[in-house]
Amino acid sequence: MARIGFIGLGIMGGPMAANLVKAGFDVAGYNRSQAKVQRFAEAGGTPATSVADAVRDRDIIITCLPDSPDVEDMALGEDGVFAHAREGALFIDMSTIRPATARKIAEAGRAAGFGVLDAPISGGERGAVEATLSIMVGGEAADVEKARPVFEAMGKTIVHVGPAGAGQTVKAANQLICAVNIQAVAEAIVFLEAHEVDPATAINALSGGLAGSAVLERRSASMVGRDFQPGFRAKLHHKDLGILTSAARDAGVTIPLGAGAAQLMSALVAQGHGGLDNTALLKLVEELSGR
Amino acid sequence: MARIGFIGLGIMGGPMAANLVKAGFDVAGYNRSQAKVQRFAEAGGTPATSVADAVRDRDIIITCLPDSPDVEDMALGEDGVFAHAREGALFIDMSTIRPATARKIAEAGRAAGFGVLDAPISGGERGAVEATLSIMVGGEAADVEKARPVFEAMGKTIVHVGPAGAGQTVKAANQLICAVNIQAVAEAIVFLEAHEVDPATAINALSGGLAGSAVLERRSASMVGRDFQPGFRAKLHHKDLGILTSAARDAGVTIPLGAGAAQLMSALVAQGHGGLDNTALLKLVEELSGR
Amino acid sequence: MARIGFIGLGIMGGPMAANLVKAGFDVAGYNRSQAKVQRFAEAGGTPATSVADAVRDRDIIITCLPDSPDVEDMALGEDGVFAHAREGALFIDMSTIRPATARKIAEAGRAAGFGVLDAPISGGERGAVEATLSIMVGGEAADVEKARPVFEAMGKTIVHVGPAGAGQTVKAANQLICAVNIQAVAEAIVFLEAHEVDPATAINALSGGLAGSAVLERRSASMVGRDFQPGFRAKLHHKDLGILTSAARDAGVTIPLGAGAAQLMSALVAQGHGGLDNTALLKLVEELSGR
Amino acid sequence: MARIGFIGLGIMGGPMAANLVKAGFDVAGYNRSQAKVQRFAEAGGTPATSVADAVRDRDIIITCLPDSPDVEDMALGEDGVFAHAREGALFIDMSTIRPATARKIAEAGRAAGFGVLDAPISGGERGAVEATLSIMVGGEAADVEKARPVFEAMGKTIVHVGPAGAGQTVKAANQLICAVNIQAVAEAIVFLEAHEVDPATAINALSGGLAGSAVLERRSASMVGRDFQPGFRAKLHHKDLGILTSAARDAGVTIPLGAGAAQLMSALVAQGHGGLDNTALLKLVEELSGR
Incomplete structure (x- = not known):
């Protein structure tokens, strides 16, 4: 089973990560506010104290963050995901951001040897809690297949809608x-x-x-x-x-x-x-x- | 069974009137273009040569016409429905017209001793042919009940939505x-x-x-x-x-x-x-x- | 000098009619509210007690009324301007109404032997008081010329913009x-x-x-x-x-x-x-x- | 007389810089396309081969560039204006850019010891050629006064509209x-x-x-x-x-x-x-x- 790093444990990310734990995944969770990390640990997740800690040695890294600049920084920044992830890891951004930013991240990630998917969600807080989200996925088919079991633990409708950026x-x-x-x-x-x-x-x-x-x-x-x-x-x-x-x-x-x-x-x-x-x-x- | 006069045998009215005939009603049909009356007669309807002819001695008179002024003239005009219908008849306009015009006709009709309903439809030509129209009815409850068997021969969803004009x-x-x-x-x-x-x-x-x-x-x-x-x-x-x-x-x-x-x-x-x-x-x- | 009948002595019509009096015209003024007629009489106008009274034997009849139906009734109604005006009189509507209504009135008026102009104004209450209105005139050139001295007593910019309805x-x-x-x-x-x-x-x-x-x-x-x-x-x-x-x-x-x-x-x-x-x-x- | 560096010699910047030369200023002009620098030299300007060359030892540096990112890079970039200008120089951006970018540049420039104005223009190509531009200036009053003779050589209406960003x-x-x-x-x-x-x-x-x-x-x-x-x-x-x-x-x-x-x-x-x-x-x- 894939080992997962999850960054962004807010209103949506929190229950999504918890659902991954419930499905049996080993999930390291990170959030800037440590209170949310604490809550995640109580739900059975592995608390991470830094991005590096959440990302290192993980097969799949998921982000669920507020806006385009947050995701861009988290993916591409000096202390970000691509700086710390192991070679060949799969990066999945589930935030809602600009398609152009998603494409830029995908390009940079692939050039650095990572798989990259943009996989924004709909269905609201309730969908996140009940694992009934719709997930619109952009990226390469092989990566989508790799991620499918992970998506299925969080959502009900998973559709591969096209190449990088298409999800957004x-x-x-x-x-x-x-x-x-x-x-x-x-x-x-x-x-x-x-x-x-x-x-x-x-x-x-x-x-x-x-x-x-x-x-x-x-x-x-x-x-x-x-x-x-x-x-x-x-x-x-x-x-x-x-x-x-x-x-x-x-x-x-x-x-x-x-x-x-x-x-x-x-x-x-x-x-x-x-x-x-x-x-x-x-x-x-x-x-x-x-x- | 109610005896019906039907005025306006166009793309929508034609098949609607034909469905009434199919359901066993005695229907007199009138249209300005006599070719449409002819087609209606071929479908088993009784051809009418004038408004008066279509309306006289009928229990229920239905109009299905292009626009507000057409219906207003047909209802209130010198040679219109209220001028020729027998006392106590029920007038049902199934055209799409202005709510204000529908209210004006209802007021005039009731003052003259008629029942009046506005009952516009949705569902398109196909709904008219297949008798699956939605019918939104405005008027008094007793009149709606009187009309219900007629509506059921033309549509699938019949909802009494309020007083006169509410259908429109x-x-x-x-x-x-x-x-x-x-x-x-x-x-x-x-x-x-x-x-x-x-x-x-x-x-x-x-x-x-x-x-x-x-x-x-x-x-x-x-x-x-x-x-x-x-x-x-x-x-x-x-x-x-x-x-x-x-x-x-x-x-x-x-x-x-x-x-x-x-x-x-x-x-x-x-x-x-x-x-x-x-x-x-x-x-x-x-x-x-x-x- | 043309003898004028003026119908509608409101916020705009009142000062406009007064300016005509000031310019030396013989003006009979009518308004539904007799208080306004009274005020007009105090400004030197001739009070009229009915439309007929305001219109009869006048060379030019001006209306300044709220909306399209008011003008249509006033021009074409049983007790309206065309019913009472002398043959060959010039009817000028200075209200703001629908171009289609203006054209309809012009047609009816000409058929009955009258000249007709639509001459809506801009410039606000101040323009009406100070006789600095802009007047946009639709109708026949000969009628515009006949009306010009009258317009010049009420406005500053008078432009003949086209045939009937063009003013509106x-x-x-x-x-x-x-x-x-x-x-x-x-x-x-x-x-x-x-x-x-x-x-x-x-x-x-x-x-x-x-x-x-x-x-x-x-x-x-x-x-x-x-x-x-x-x-x-x-x-x-x-x-x-x-x-x-x-x-x-x-x-x-x-x-x-x-x-x-x-x-x-x-x-x-x-x-x-x-x-x-x-x-x-x-x-x-x-x-x-x-x- | 102030010595000026002018960056961006396009449809607007070209004639504006030429007008400064005509008014007697010593102007070094730079553009990425050297053809435009050549044309500027023919109009009597001093050709510059790099940003550094255009900026060094100049009292006032003016930019007239296409869009927000261009100006941001030119002002703040590693090889940009603030990197090469002499202490106390006045930077005037006359491009049309985002107010937020203008404020950001002003803040950075002042922190580095420069004066900064945002001074976008209106009046079109013709206004640029004929020196009849309107110039809307944001920044500190003392800097606006320092720039005024320069503005007057390019435009007719110069208004100081408020603090940094206000011009934009x-x-x-x-x-x-x-x-x-x-x-x-x-x-x-x-x-x-x-x-x-x-x-x-x-x-x-x-x-x-x-x-x-x-x-x-x-x-x-x-x-x-x-x-x-x-x-x-x-x-x-x-x-x-x-x-x-x-x-x-x-x-x-x-x-x-x-x-x-x-x-x-x-x-x-x-x-x-x-x-x-x-x-x-x-x-x-x-x-x-x-x-």
């Missing part, structure tokens, strides 16, 4: 669709309420048709009830939409509704609601409608 | 969500292709998560294949989005993405693509991305 | 540019302030270049000072942007920023700020930026 | 307003033409009122004539709008129309029209309107 590209597309679909449902709910139509009854009528969606099915009830406990925090979606708009710009792709949704999510965060669920976009629509 | 309001919300979700998928596909990721593989990875939707499931394959045979014509969706934006404006509701999608659908029609499927919004995204 | 079309274009330019300045001011740059100094630097505009020159100081006393009320601009978006839709013209500005103005009004100056769009930008 | 912030606001105002005029022209109103006549009527602007006055005639020779290239405006949207995002400012204009400019460039004038946004509006 698909994740960006995912965040585009989710943001736009949430905003569509938010606009529909406020529109229905303004016309004094009960939104729950209406959604019942809509959900079987072409308007049906996972957002409508899984999130609309809490939206109608104005319950914006996360779930997936607006500020994280905001970060991801920054990646999306950059990547669209890099590729010369015009995304009018994606860019519109990014502006609205940015507004929600600017108003101090970044800690709420991303469905709190509904609050903005209400405010813009004087309700 | 829900239909407008449906068209908002559909247009925005289609545009989101169009933007995602072009984004993925521009980054050289195979969209079919990516959609496979996305469809189980929060990005999943009926559009992604049922329409994305034809979108990826650039097959824009209707389906639901862009020009009809454009008409419906005009109803949506008016109704949102009337109610003081701000719908930034709904309005954005309406602009794009309008552009598609202005370019001469109104006869294509509404998923041809993808063409616009491509064009705006120089692809 | 140009007015709609005017309202598009004004709304978009105001919103641009609002976004710029909030952007500058968020970056701790003094907006007044910055605007001083910007105004000589390609960013320069009447909005920047005449309105930015009050915007920076958060003084939103009208000026031109948001709710009126909102009405006009409804005309714009309808007219653009009718002509198949896509106006992404015009439609965006219309959504924002609608939001401002929905929030209860319709009585403020249209530059209060700045409030929305602040709110969307959490400031 | 104001430039970003300038580019926001210009892009949005151009798009507004483009939408208005297409709207007018679609309604068969002569746009030149209409613009004549509009330009004296609140719709008036430098864009309307100076650019609308060429827009109506479909003459899109630059002027200011769309691809440069696109680059600048990238800076704007990043800086707005950094500051949590929501700019719905600015972001919309950025999407449209990006589309124009993606379509291969980056070499045209930025007023070619009109082409997009036409295309989206099927004209």
